[in-house]
Amino acid sequence: MSDLADRFKGIPGIPDGVLNAIADENVRTVLRAIADGWNVRNGVSGNGDNAFITKKDVENLRIGSGGSAQTLKSLLQTVSNDQSGNSGGGTSIKPGDIDGILSDLQTQIINSAVFRDLGERVDYIDKPGGIFDQIGQIEVVANNDRQSRIDGDTALQTNIDNLGVRVDNSETAIQSETTQRVNADNAITEHVNTQYASVNENIGLIQTQQTTTANNVAALSTKTDTMQSTINGHTASIAAESTARADADGKLFSQYTLKLDVNGLISGFGLSSSDSSSDFLIRADRFSIVSPTYNKNSPNAQKIRIPFIVLTTPQVINGRTVQPGVYIESAAIKDGTIDTAKIGVAAVDTLTIKGNAVTVPVGGSGYGYAPAAYLYMGQPGKILVLAMANWISPPGEAAASGYLKTLCDGIYGPEVGISMADQFSGSAVAIGGYDVGAGTHSISFQYSISGGARNLGATGLFAIGLQR
Template identity: 30%
Template sequence: MNIEQDPNAVIDIAYIAVGRRSAAGSAQALSALSSTVTQQGVDISSSSSRVTSLENSVNSTSNGLATKASTKSLNSLSSTVTSQSNTQTAQARSITQLQSTVGEHTSQISQLANSTADSNGKISATYSVKLAAAQNGLQYVAGFGLSLDNNSGVFQSQFVVAADRFAVIRDVAGNVTSPFVIDNGQVFIADAVIGTASITNAKIANGAITTAKIGVAEIDTLRIRGNAVTIPTSASTSVVSQGSGIGSWIGVIAVAVTMDQPGHIQVNFSCTQSFGHGIRDYGFRLLINGGVYASFSGTWADGFPGIAYSLPVDAGTYVMQVDWYGQDANVSIANKNLFAMGAKR
């Protein structure tokens, strides 16, 4: 038949089928091949397909119950090219299905591949594998799908997996490891390098963090190696110190802070001071590495004198000491507390 003379020509080898049926079982094989060209006005369509189907079944009786076991295999290939309303479209498709059933128990594998392109620039390619099972009235599904298309105007690819457990396996000389596993909705990563992460809730058993910026932290126990963050340091004593004369300074308490980079040191001192009777002189001063940075003095004043001081420092170790004098033994101080903290920012 000359297709050029007859644009509506159809070549169709409908099917070739062989088979055998009996009460105990059956077997069937079907192969179909078709090629068609059709035209309606200016619209033209050309398509070809090939289908192969195999089916087998066996009927048996066990313990008085009839059971049927069957298998089905299907392979279909098709290609179509159309020209419609000044748009040309080409499509190719492949479908493979395998199914096995015994009684009410069924397993199935389906594979689909499809590619499409048209003269308007739309392109689509998809590939999927689906595994299905049925048992006791329940359906179970697993599989994956891979696609690439520009239907939204830009190319977008997708890889979607449906599985209870997904793992990436690495085999080196027979040593099998899994660097990445998703098991029942939980992700397990053996080793990860993450550029930027946004984490709502984190549970870290053992973490090594180079740089961290934490807005609000609630920590039961904080241990910082190498004093990388300056820990506040303090000293306190309830020992009573008695005056021994004006200008006779007594070192009453001291602490040290080590800074590994420039910053500020904040110092706070407090105590209780008592006078026996009459007017007596007293004085306080703050020394940092032997130099006087703050001082004050006065006369008879029972109460809670204190010192608060802050200064910029370079990297190094700084010893903060508070000195005090009282005019005589009728002046005394007790409950002395000195607090110092280094701030790096």
């Protein structure tokens, strides 16, 4: 028998020992046919042409020969790393990937069992019938009904306890009902306890329902606690539901949900776990985390902040519409990936911008001379240069005129003229834009003054590169 066949001995969820122990001949015949089909597909029987190949078999398929051979999984990981520029074992998230990742995560959550269950309304509870005879204006009931019977290979037992009081259209009662049913292949116990109080059509109910069941291929336990209040046709409900399931093939699953249903508006949270993954989901318009020591009546109440708030729907707060999002008072983040950022004030220790897409500005200042600077561009783009100069007139000097213009790699920008009357000083500002290639570029300015003498005073130079 092949290694592939060895790995698949036994049918998922239907071990051979369990299959042979099934007492019902019809059930055993159907499951045996299924088992035979699985044996063919798993390569345990037949010539193997119709056998499954697992994901693990494909990943372990070796490509190449000799010492250079590697598994398909390893080869695909190498290709993925090369495409992402990642030489490590993990996969980094780029800002442009965030939108797609969010879409994939949202799809997974929407398709999960806990999301589906949290979106379903709480089942409406009807008050138990048959407790009161509805004879006369006042009635008091306390009774027990217990029945047991055997029908073929099935044994059944029920027990119902009733306790109630009624006066006209007002009544209250407690009913406890237990059902047990067992045969060779199945065992089930269900217990339902309901209490209610009603006046006319207004009613409040509390119900606990517990079910345990087991058969040759699975075991299941469920418990539901429900509270419900109805007045004038409007209903508010709370339901806590717990489920634990174990299958014979080793698959395990458990789930807990707490739902609040007010006339169809459902909120709550749910936690589910399997043997391979887990989910925790909150369904609410607003979710926040607050300190357990907070007390709005304490002297320091106004100083206590709520550090984390999530809005899932738009809300109007103090006349302003606040959009859905995560609102954080303060955060310490070791590694963050951001697609689009709007920042009011930023304090940055080290700024690294991919490809120098926005350069750090350069410049200089002086007195009596034209400063120079050098600006590096990682890729082609545009450089904006701002030059400033001031000229001082000695006493008694005649009028003077001149110009100021920026300079980048020996190329002049537009001239800015200046005119100074007798004995007057003056200043000018010139701006130039240059399309440049990648590399280091020299930045400066040039000026000229004619007529009366003028001395160059304070000067300044500023340049920034734009690469997108």
